[in-house]
Amino acid sequence: MTKPKTWTLKSIAKELGVSNATVSNAFNRPDQLSKARREEILAACKKLGYFGPNKAAQSLRRGTFNIVALVLPDSVEYMVSDPVASSFMRGVSAVLEKNGINLLLFSGNNDNLNSVVDFVDGFICYGRPRNKQLVEQLKQVAKHVVTVDFNIGRDASVNVNNQQASFDIAKHALQKNDDRVAILGLRLLDNDVLCRVYEHHEFEAGQSIAHQRLRGYHQAISDAGITLGDDRTWNIPESSERFASIAAKEALSSTPRPNVLLCMSDLIALAAMREALKMGLSIPEDVKIVGFDGIDEGQRFVPKLTTVHQNSEEKGRIAATLFLSKEQQTAEIDYQLQLGQSS
Amino acid sequence: MTKPKTWTLKSIAKELGVSNATVSNAFNRPDQLSKARREEILAACKKLGYFGPNKAAQSLRRGTFNIVALVLPDSVEYMVSDPVASSFMRGVSAVLEKNGINLLLFSGNNDNLNSVVDFVDGFICYGRPRNKQLVEQLKQVAKHVVTVDFNIGRDASVNVNNQQASFDIAKHALQKNDDRVAILGLRLLDNDVLCRVYEHHEFEAGQSIAHQRLRGYHQAISDAGITLGDDRTWNIPESSERFASIAAKEALSSTPRPNVLLCMSDLIALAAMREALKMGLSIPEDVKIVGFDGIDEGQRFVPKLTTVHQNSEEKGRIAATLFLSKEQQTAEIDYQLQLGQSS
């Protein structure tokens, strides 16, 4: 005579003639009841079709959820389109999956952490989210948070030395005393518009990876004794091939035509190479192009891309591991220059 | 004199000298109290730092969560590596994001829906999950479910006519009365091993997309008056370039050397083309190769890939929309043959 359609701890307990606590203990604390009782209860539950305590209720009571939210820099769409971000996610998910923890995707466009804070054990935040309010909220309301590629002075963080890496790669590209440099940047401005950037001085304190990389470039450029023109930097608001191509085309047909292109991502660098070839320029004779990230496609491209390789998947694994350990520390990830034929 | 570190509805109510219900109503049912009271309460909450009702508790009470689980065919890793799956996810997330609903990633390797059923409003299941138990559980315990690329006879589903599409593309490839066909399949067997497949008859009833596509191929092959050899089909257990390359190499160096390669995905077809070129074969003169999916890279490759194009992003959007509408129906998605130079 199975009573309810959907069983609860309470109804099961009543059906079996034992107390709530005993059923709960049967599932959670085997030491609290006799082995015989326990097995009897478990068997009965299985037979009746009760699959164990409701997780939502359990979580409310316990305050733990087995869910971590991955805060993305932008929309979910962006995340799965970008090979670097995808690798990172692969690393994160591998570790979490192994630990039986679920992953909730949280768009960096959201303007309120509120809809998820109460549902998760914490946050892994990949890059500075597009919506700045999120940063403040993370600081204030997150139970636990690991930030990647930027820092909010809380819990743990994972970083690559972007400034040093950019310096290194730019230095490599500028070896031969070239004098016409252009920079194809990431999201340097908040205006969502593909445009040139003029007020360089404003970025010397910026904390996003775009700003960090820009500082590295600037340093290398100035070390090489070159003066960077006022209109030689492009702001590319989102990491898409479309935007990258437009910016590359613009840069390559601007005057004076640059013969060194410092690109803040491989996606951009590849688009730039395609455009350059399409314009009949030869690489690196007419224009040297360097990227950042080290994605597979860059190594397959002809000519092979010169870039900074960072192991994003490893970064993801470290971030997740750090999250689970609840340790409070900052991990710095290695990078390597990958020298191709594009510079 | 702010009392607790972290406010609850109850403590806020006490602090303000009103009842629980009134505070709750202030947030959820404006019509239940005077405008003045409401604004007063909301302002006080803001000042005290109470950001609104705890979502976990709210969900427990209401039974709704604003979270949908995306059940993946395999690990999360696989999902972000596969361009087709990524597009699908892009479509899903775009629609959900617009509706303020969060996405929980659920690996198809999990053996228990249990850890999430109580946390989500339902499931979008992309392809038959690797772990078959999940299918049974979906049928039984899911509040709501939309399946994609397969069917469990519940709620809604989104499908492409894989069999017809495969028939069409195979027919195109076999136009010239070729006689040496090989098939590079997806996951046809459950053994997780890259191997040849012998017992073809077993698949005539299979419901996964791999089986559906195989039926299409078989039909076209038999229509062309060709007899498919007993060892001409490869089982590729996961959609990775590594496996695809190995299988392609094996197929292309098998006797008799096939001059038509029917590949169940573009990823496989591209790997096959690379291997063929590496072996000094010319495409399509020595071997015709066709794929399935219509990913961008296939159109950039030289020679351009001949394939079946399906709009995965659209598929994702439809699946999500169907989920939200709670309608009970089956949507069939269009496909188009994309004729390149590879066949």
Added chain:
DNA sequence: ACCATTAAGTAAATCGATTAAGAACCTACA
């Protein structure tokens, strides 16, 4: 002046669990 509505707010049950404290019983040792 009377009764019927409507508006504003509250008390208490409820969602489905966990867990501290304690009751009842049994064992065993001096």
Added chain:
DNA sequence: TGTAGGTTCTTAATCGATTTACTTAATGGT
């Protein structure tokens, strides 16, 4: 035989909210 200790199980408070049914006061029509 008395009591200390150990098992086994139950009672009841609690997590943080929503919502039905109800009280009280104010309004309005005749």
